Amino acid sequence: MTKKQAFKSILFCILFVCMLIPLTYMMRTGGVIKDIFTGFYAEPDNTIDVVMIGSSPVYPCLSGPQMWGESGFTAYPLASNVQRPKAAIHLVEEALKTQSPELFIFEMRMFTYTDEHMMENMAYTRGVTDNMKYSLNRIRTINDLVPDVTERYTYYFDIIKYHDNWKTIVLPDQYRSYAYEKPNSMKGYWVKEQVIPGEAADLSGITERMPIPTEQEEVLKELLEYLSAHEIQALFLVTPTDSTYDEQKMCNYMKDYVESYGYHFLDMNAYREEIGIDFSTDFYDGGGHTNSLGSGKCTAFLAEYLIETFDLPDKRGQSAYASWDKAYAEWQEKTEQAKKVIEEKIETGNYDGEAGE
Amino acid sequence: MAITSFYFLCFVAVLFAVYYLLPGKLQGPFLLLASIGYFLTAGSAYLILYPAVTITIIYGAALYIDRVKEQKKRKTVLSLVVIFCLLELTALKYCNFGIYTYNAIAMRLFPGSSLLKTVHAAAPLGISFYTLSLLGYLFDVYYEIGKPQKNFLKFALFGFYFPVIISGPILRYRDVEQELYAPHEFDYHKFTYGLQRMLWGFFKKLVIAERLAVVVNTIYGDTDTYRGFYIVIAAIGFAFQLYADFSGGMDIVIGLSEALGISLAENFDRPFFSKSIQEFWRRWHITLGAWLKDYLFYPLLRSKAFTKLQADCKKKFGKKWGKKLATFAAMFILWFAVGMWHGGAWKFIMGSGLIHWAYIVLGEVGEPLWKKLKAWCRVTDNTKWFTVWQQIRTFLLVSASFVFFRASSFTDGLHSYRQMFADFNPEIFWNGSLLSLGLNGIELVITVVVLIVLLAVSMLQEKKSIRDRLSAMPIGIRWVLLYIALFGVIFLGYYGPGYNAAEFIYRGF
Numbered sequence: 001m002t003k004k005q006a007f008k009s010i011l012f013c014i015l016f017v018c019m020l021i022p023l024t025y026m027m028r029t030g031g032v033i034k035d036i037f038t039g040f041y042a043e044p045d046n047t048i049d050v051v052m053i054g055s056s057p058v059y060p061c062l063s064g065p066q067m068w069g070e071s072g073f074t075a076y077p078l079a080s081n082v083q084r085p086k087a088a089i090h091l092v093e094e095a096l097k098t099q100s101p102e103l104f105i106f107e108m109r110m111f112t113y114t115d116e117h118m119m120e121n122m123a124y125t126r127g128v129t130d131n132m133k134y135s136l137n138r139i140r141t142i143n144d145l146v147p148d149v150t151e152r153y154t155y156y157f158d159i160i161k162y163h164d165n166w167k168t169i170v171l172p173d174q175y176r177s178y179a180y181e182k183p184n185s186m187k188g189y190w191v192k193e194q195v196i197p198g199e200a201a202d203l204s205g206i207t208e209r210m211p212i213p214t215e216q217e218e219v220l221k222e223l224l225e226y227l228s229a230h231e232i233q234a235l236f237l238v239t240p241t242d243s244t245y246d247e248q249k250m251c252n253y254m255k256d257y258v259e260s261y262g263y264h265f266l267d268m269n270a271y272r273e274e275i276g277i278d279f280s281t282d283f284y285d286g287g288g289h290t291n292s293l294g295s296g297k298c299t300a301f302l303a304e305y306l307i308e309t310f311d312l313p314d315k316r317g318q319s320a321y322a323s324w325d326k327a328y329a330e331w332q333e334k335t336e337q338a339k340k341v342i343e344e345k346i347e348t349g350n351y352d353g354e355a356g357e
Numbered sequence: 358m359a360i361t362s363f364y365f366l367c368f369v370a371v372l373f374a375v376y377y378l379l380p381g382k383l384q385g386p387f388l389l390l391a392s393i394g395y396f397l398t399a400g401s402a403y404l405i406l407y408p409a410v411t412i413t414i415i416y417g418a419a420l421y422i423d424r425v426k427e428q429k430k431r432k433t434v435l436s437l438v439v440i441f442c443l444l445e446l447t448a449l450k451y452c453n454f455g456i457y458t459y460n461a462i463a464m465r466l467f468p469g470s471s472l473l474k475t476v477h478a479a480a481p482l483g484i485s486f487y488t489l490s491l492l493g494y495l496f497d498v499y500y501e502i503g504k505p506q507k508n509f510l511k512f513a514l515f516g517f518y519f520p521v522i523i524s525g526p527i528l529r530y531r532d533v534e535q536e537l538y539a540p541h542e543f544d545y546h547k548f549t550y551g552l553q554r555m556l557w558g559f560f561k562k563l564v565i566a567e568r569l570a571v572v573v574n575t576i577y578g579d580t581d582t583y584r585g586f587y588i589v590i591a592a593i594g595f596a597f598q599l600y601a602d603f604s605g606g607m608d609i610v611i612g613l614s615e616a617l618g619i620s621l622a623e624n625f626d627r628p629f630f631s632k633s634i635q636e637f638w639r640r641w642h643i644t645l646g647a648w649l650k651d652y653l654f655y656p657l658l659r660s661k662a663f664t665k666l667q668a669d670c671k672k673k674f675g676k677k678w679g680k681k682l683a684t685f686a687a688m689f690i691l692w693f694a695v696g697m698w699h700g701g702a703w704k705f706i707m708g709s710g711l712i713h714w715a716y717i718v719l720g721e722v723g724e725p726l727w728k729k730l731k732a733w734c735r736v737t738d739n740t741k742w743f744t745v746w747q748q749i750r751t752f753l754l755v756s757a758s759f760v761f762f763r764a765s766s767f768t769d770g771l772h773s774y775r776q777m778f779a780d781f782n783p784e785i786f787w788n789g790s791l792l793s794l795g796l797n798g799i800e801l802v803i804t805v806v807v808l809i810v811l812l813a814v815s816m817l818q819e820k821k822s823i824r825d826r827l828s829a830m831p832i833g834i835r836w837v838l839l840y841i842a843l844f845g846v847i848f849l850g851y852y853g854p855g856y857n858a859a860e861f862i863y864r865g866f
Contacts, residue, residue, distance in 0.1 A: 001543055001545045002545070005545045008832070012836060012839075015836075015840075016840065016843065019840065019844070020847075023844070150364075153363050153364075154363075154853060154854055157363075159847060160363070160852065160853035160854070161853055161854050163847055163848050163849075163850065163852075163853060164848075166848040166849070167799060
């Protein structure tokens, strides 16, 4: 092979990869999670103060725009449905590539589930791996999250999974994600205006401890050691939910475990009254995930807690954060609208279903 | 490890890299190791014993036949080896065919009689392909057309060579001998041509064949619901599917081998442009047809029994028809063998064998009638439109025969035919019914477009090699076309999670 032929071959391959990567990004299935991640990558470097890692309770509950508007710090979720705890360290590393947050928040509900349970649907794994940009960290995440070695290639090269989405490539939401950076106007927050009333048991008297699944305890240990070693400030929390007794016992167990490493653990269920959470109106699924009404209460409580506990800056008024001002304005408008819808549903009793459906 | 799988591509990539880094002397042994490795991953490891034993026996027999001058001994050894190979094939592939046939006859003639139980023996990958290649080699040594290979490892490479073990082509030792054992330096031209051919093969298999399979499987899966023109669609669709599937597989393995510097015999030559059934079989599965002609049909015609039959027929029916009838009898055996090779089932014997024999015989017997008909219609040969008519007629006849090939059984094939004529429903072409066949509107449009691409490429190939045309283009245009093909396969292919890309149809033979 002559030098010219070698050069042509290498150039051909490079061009192929350069086309394949953006095409893959565009063809990854669109939706809330993709918007959250592309939005995160689109944020200017070193502008996020708080990164919130966890599963589906995070993005409809903890509102970044509200925290900005009312408290002056920026908070963005890196959350996905039924996010496996094993992903946490990798998401921290992913965030640290472009951001230098003051604080990481970890929503802990998924630590009470077995990994086997969460792997029943590999979409939960893909929620993380297939929303990360191509990098060595992504490869490490896949290696960590996908135990079946023979299947990993479909994660490394996720075009194998999403190639059939070529029909969606003409949609603006899709083709704009060619670099996997697409500003998210609501900074990853998701307004939910559905209401399904539920009930929650009073768990305040539960003081017993129940170990979390062994594999999750190992993950938690690894995470805590990683955070300590890298001197990363973190808060572990559980958002309000209709926990079972066992889940509450596991929550108590995690609290002890986390605090033994010198980190804060906030069980928001212990502050239901202070938060003002109402299970008959504040959830869109009867008690697992908050709607806009519940979100406003939880976010306000958490923001106050964060200001009191951590040294978070107030950056309001700085020109570099104009997009956050817009996000807050949009949040206000949408939340106002959502609240009206929710109140109407509550008044008429025209709910979106029944708890447990 | 299917040849359209990700792991196969990795295997091939590593193979290419190591192969061209090795000194020429070691390339052959490396290919042998890689071939054995591929075979071991293709199914149960112990199945490798079958080809290993066959290779060893034929290697020894060829050396013996070459050394011994006594014709009787030579013939005895040849016969024993042929019987051994046929017994092996029968035991592994055709045993149940005999049992099914016996049971069917017994049930009809002697109701209530006890039936034989079927046997489940696992056959090694490519048994029908490597057996014929190896036997062809032995015949060549016997007829002194070729010399035997004295180096066992080299001969083992011929028997195990992994690209062809998957679905052919059936090799002639004397055709590949030189390139198979020669050291190969990296040849950019051959390598890129090989990769381009592989790409075209992937396009045919993953984009065309698998897409058509959705429609074909839907219709054949429920011929009680899908009747009339649905079955016509399925029959034509399956002809294209089978072609895209089989020739796509061939493109991949021939391209792969070409990239290694080893040219393989072509197995297809745009068969749907054939003007007659005879021509079709000269252009479809060429290496099987050539093998059967050389080692079965011609020896059969030269045999004492057929010479006598021909003489007897000439006496009874005259010179012309006597010769024809004897040839028809030999052809019957040939076409029966073609059908049997595809599998031990009457659907194959009919679908790819005896129906074609019947077409040819009817064509020959009815020749005077066809001539009169042409004269009456004032049709002259060699006109453009008559050629097109001949091509369409041949295609439809082939598609009709493949109804049996695709059916789950011979009786199922007959049922499909009954259902084809049970309903006259041309309205399905415009009332949206076609959307119920598993492909939505966009997918149906794509199916039509890729079939047009296939047709266009075939038409261009009739005049000049596509790859030669491509290499003569300016680099910019060439690369754009290659990227279109590459991304065409990546985006439009049926593979990955959510798809169940089937094995190559001919892999089972």
